[in-house]
Amino acid sequence: MSSSIDYKVLASWCQDAISIPASTGVPDKIVGMQRTAVVKLAGSPALYSIADSLAEGLSHLPDEERVDASKVLIERHGFDFNLFVDRNMRKVCAVLRRGSIKNDSEFRVLADFSSDTTHDRMIVDLADGLLASYQTSKRASEDSDLLRIAKQMAALSPLVSLIDSQAAEEILAAAGKVHTENSESVHWWRALRSAETIHYGDDVAAWENILSQKIGEMDGNSLFVAITDDEQGPWPVLRLADKLILVELIQSLHYFEYMAFQEDGRRLLFDTHHNTIVFFSAHTL
Numbered sequence: 001m002s003s004s005i006d007y008k009v010l011a012s013w014c015q016d017a018i019s020i021p022a023s024t025g026v027p028d029k030i031v032g033m034q035r036t037a038v039v040k041l042a043g044s045p046a047l048y049s050i051a052d053s054l055a056e057g058l059s060h061l062p063d064e065e066r067v068d069a070s071k072v073l074i075e076r077h078g079f080d081f082n083l084f085v086d087r088n089m090r091k092v093c094a095v096l097r098r099g100s101i102k103n104d105s106e107f108r109v110l111a112d113f114s115s116d117t118t119h120d121r122m123i124v125d126l127a128d129g130l131l132a133s134y135q136t137s138k139r140a141s142e143d144s145d146l147l148r149i150a151k152q153m154a155a156l157s158p159l160v161s162l163i164d165s166q167a168a169e170e171i172l173a174a175a176g177k178v179h180t181e182n183s184e185s186v187h188w189w190r191a192l193r194s195a196e197t198i199h200y201g202d203d204v205a206a207w208e209n210i211l212s213q214k215i216g217e218m219d220g221n222s223l224f225v226a227i228t229d230d231e232q233g234p235w236p237v238l239r240l241a242d243k244l245i246l247v248e249l250i251q252s253l254h255y256f257e258y259m260a261f262q263e264d265g266r267r268l269l270f271d272t273h274h275n276t277i278v279f280f281s282a283h284t285l
Contacts, residue, residue: 055084101134150236168237218262
């Protein structure tokens with residue numbers, strides 16, 4: 001079933017399905033929102049999601065009301081809510097037999113099934129396990145928030161390149177040996193062997209001047225930037241072919257924590273969530 005139903009027929013069915021619970025006390029505001037959604041999605045496959053939701057609600061009406069609703073829908077359209085409920089149950093059974101969830105659509109159907117307390121607990125536990133596995137694998141395949149920031153920065157200028165993860169790990173490990181007594185810490189700047197801390201507060205001009213000055217004190221023209229943003233590693237690392245563009249890059253993005261260091265790792269600075277620049281130079285040891 002499903003895709004063989006004409007969208008106009010389905011839209012009309014949805015409007016009638018909305019009317020049935022509407023007569024039993026559903027707030028007018030909710031009814032209005034549902035009707036608007038049907039009109040907006042008429043002609044779209046997304047209309048099936050609305051039909052599924054309406055069918056689920058109708059299937060849980062008290063016995064007498066559920067029978068009456070079924071009669072009305074069959075008389076007007078030739079099918080009732082059981083068509084959609086059965087369709088979803090077929091999907092659930094297929095996913096459980098397969099032992100894995102393929103996509104977000106299957107995830108939603110299985111999540112709806114799992115939330116229904118009338119189902120057998122052992123089957124629900126199996127469904128919950130598949131839901132958890134899908135979420136875990138999806139998170140692993142998606143970019144982290146840190147990597148998304150790094151990619152956004154790299155897209156801003158041809159002078160910025162994203163270092164591959166293995167090389168980034170080696171670069172950070174080498175820098176950690178020079179600068180910190182605890183490279184496992186999320187906040188390296190709290191474990192620096194010695195550092196200069198400059199507070200700029202909410203003064204954007206002061207931040208720009210301090211950052212520009214400290215970047216200028218670093219050797220060479222290029223610079224490494226690690227996106228840390230108060231999160232545990234791995235931290236993505238970018239290479240700026242021209243260190244002087246750092247201020248402009250940071251201004252182009254929403255604020256985040258980062259550290260910048262010269263390529264030999266001897267000088268490093270942090271821009272922290274305390275609105276401070278923490279600057280470290282191995283030459284002062």
